[in-house]
Amino acid sequence: MSATQTITVPTPDAADKPQQPDISYHPDEAKFRARTARRLAEDPTLPQMPLPEGFPATVEGPIVWEAKDWTDESQWVYNLTDAQLQEIDQAIAHFESLGQPLGFVGRDTFPLPTLSAELKKLAEVLYSGRGFFVLREIPVDKYSRRELAILYAGISSHVGSGRGRQDATNAMLAHIKDLRVSHAHEKGATGNSAYTTDRQVFHSDIGDLIALLSIQTSASGGTSRLSSGGTVYNEIAKTRPDLIHVLKDNWKLDRFGGDPGYAERPVLYLTEGHAVIQYSRRQFTGYGEQQRSPNIPPITEAQAEALDMLHFLAEKHSLQLNFKKGDIQYINSMGLLHARDEFTDDEQHTRHLVRLWLRNNELAWKTPGPLEKTWQLLYSIPPEAQRFPLEPEIRRLANGSTK
Template sequence: MPTITTAEEATMLQLQDTASSCGLRRSYLGTEFNQPQVDKNFFKPCRVSIVDDAPRPDIKWNPSYVTFVKRVDRLAVLASDRPTSLPEGFPASVDSARVWSGSDFEKPSSYILNFSEDDIKEIENGLAYFKGLPGDHGPDDVTKETFPLPELAERLKKIAYDLHFGHGFAVLRGLDPDRYSPLDNILLYLGITSYIAETRGAQDYDGRMVVHIKDMEKNLPPETGRPSPYSSRAQPFHTDRCDILAMYALGVGAVGGESLLASSGKVYNEIAANRPDIIHVLANDDWIFDEFLSYPKWQTGALLFDFGAHGPSFCYSRRPITGAPFSPHTPGVPAMTEIQAEALDMVHFTAKKHQISITLQKGDIEIFNNLALFHGREGFVDDESHKRHFLRLWLKNEEMAWETPETLRSQTAELYEKKGLDAPPKWDVDHAPPVPRVITRHMRCS
């Protein structure tokens, strides 16, 4: 049990225990001792005991297929009362263009827009127009109006439509980032993407609007745990917290680093057809998400959500659920169940079965619907002349955006309305965040 050192801590633990016995999840009674807060939306029967060494399923952040198969076989023997129908309100299948398998894209031309020399000239003219505007303007001021692209606009609008109502992803190819300064690279990146999704989201509580995705190992003390955006390790399938995700490749590694995408609609359809009981598990809101603080604190929620006319889709990252070697669970945070472990890995390996692997080139802008697709990446190796360095944006197209499920609306307010930030929006133009930000485990997405 946690050590109680003050009267305030004792009072809070007593309040939590009382609330839990009344059917209120402890995790929603704030553990800031002087500011207890109750979330009225989470009155549900659930009593959770804090234990420091909770037994956990054998499940890894980057999962093992052998372990997954053994778990499936073991649970098949034990489980005799699995649901044989889908939860109420969930369709038998998603039927739309966002349902695909990687083998459907034999021709990369179906998702790559190659910029011509005239296109590049138009982009550079748009950049010059923006920089020539009177007054002091920065990245926040880039819009369709301040960065005119008269010929490209319609093609970029078509890409926006495909992201929301088509297969959900595109690669824009032909830029040479070495031709531009760090600031100009960000400005033209924002100018192009403003025609696809103009609203930009803050990516951390410090208000960072762009994140530099690169291996930071040489910049950190030995044995420092790094979230995946700042490492070279492979990443399992997950989603971020935005509507549209964009990555601009300022540089690529010497080996590896392929971008992996998978249709969440395809994953849903296959699991719904073969294991409807797993859909129940994924849609239940009893998943534990570790907040990775110095004391045990967590949130609960679902992994699978109803996106209205677009059908069911997923929103989660594995690390807060499984922990990771570089980010172990906080002692006292409850463990997931074996059935949840089976469901989580089933999603991953179904996505892997239907993935498309894209080798991005220097200068590419990859952009996709984060609500329609899972993404991951292969591990990579840099050398002196080939260093992977991507700029990530979280975006939203206000006209075409999918309707946000009610349970996800609070995070939308954080991202796009900048609510709850510790600082005004900021732009790290030519560098990654400071070391304390890089090594923190309390992140929105990793």
């Protein structure tokens, strides 16, 4: 070695660091197919991999369905009668006569003498049947926002008496509406497709049950779509068992500036024979102003493929719901995935849904271990601490700021 030569010690190069795969919130089928082809070319044995121990070749039950299993909305729409609507009005008056804060709306304070038994049967459909139903229709225009909140929380308490918080400030109602103009000054207004007119791709909300009350519909678009997690599981287990391994292992969920920066848990769980797919694509790809945090580990190519596989299989088997003004849609979010199309509002038609998260403790599936802490936090808000925002707001952190 001459005196002029220098020895360079290899240093970690940015190019060697794992990079976030080429994947975004909006699924791109061509990229998905290309990624699958690339991965199978690298390892053609992937489809022959045995399933992880304890994971069955198929899951079964009424919640494992395909869109073609449903032919008519009368199969899932429950039409309220005039007598039942009168019961609801009497229950509102009864609750108001008690003079209690809204957090105390419940089965006892919102009595429904005959409708209660029907709602109990429908709750059984959520956990032991197809996993969804629509209650039609609440004459929403005749009520004040406060009365609507009482009515909505009251009816829903007969479906599931456990009520989940929507954010860290114990808001129990979340407004799903295009807030990009009205809340443009707040951070987070475009970091979640729920606050835009954009499409929301397949995902599941946290918690057991989701209720969505439509108080106004869009001028066009916004179709709700549901898909069975069990059906998606069965097809992946049959065609790509290697991706069942990927889905049941830990993933790094972006907490978008939280501390720590990310959480770790699986996307797929089994409980009491049910496949539970619990994820939101934006936690792995980012969305809008909330892009995947650069200082947290990227997802892997296998995870990127699995994310797209979940989406495209859910889409393939999905059922469209005709969601009308005055409808309440109830969904088992443990067993079903949901999505909505993009939409257009006009002055008379601004899509506005109000969401509750619920749980029926008597009927609930066993919460998978890694989700227990989250569920506990969600459903443990005492009545006096529950907040019912009657107007739209962006979900907040504990200090009151938006993300």
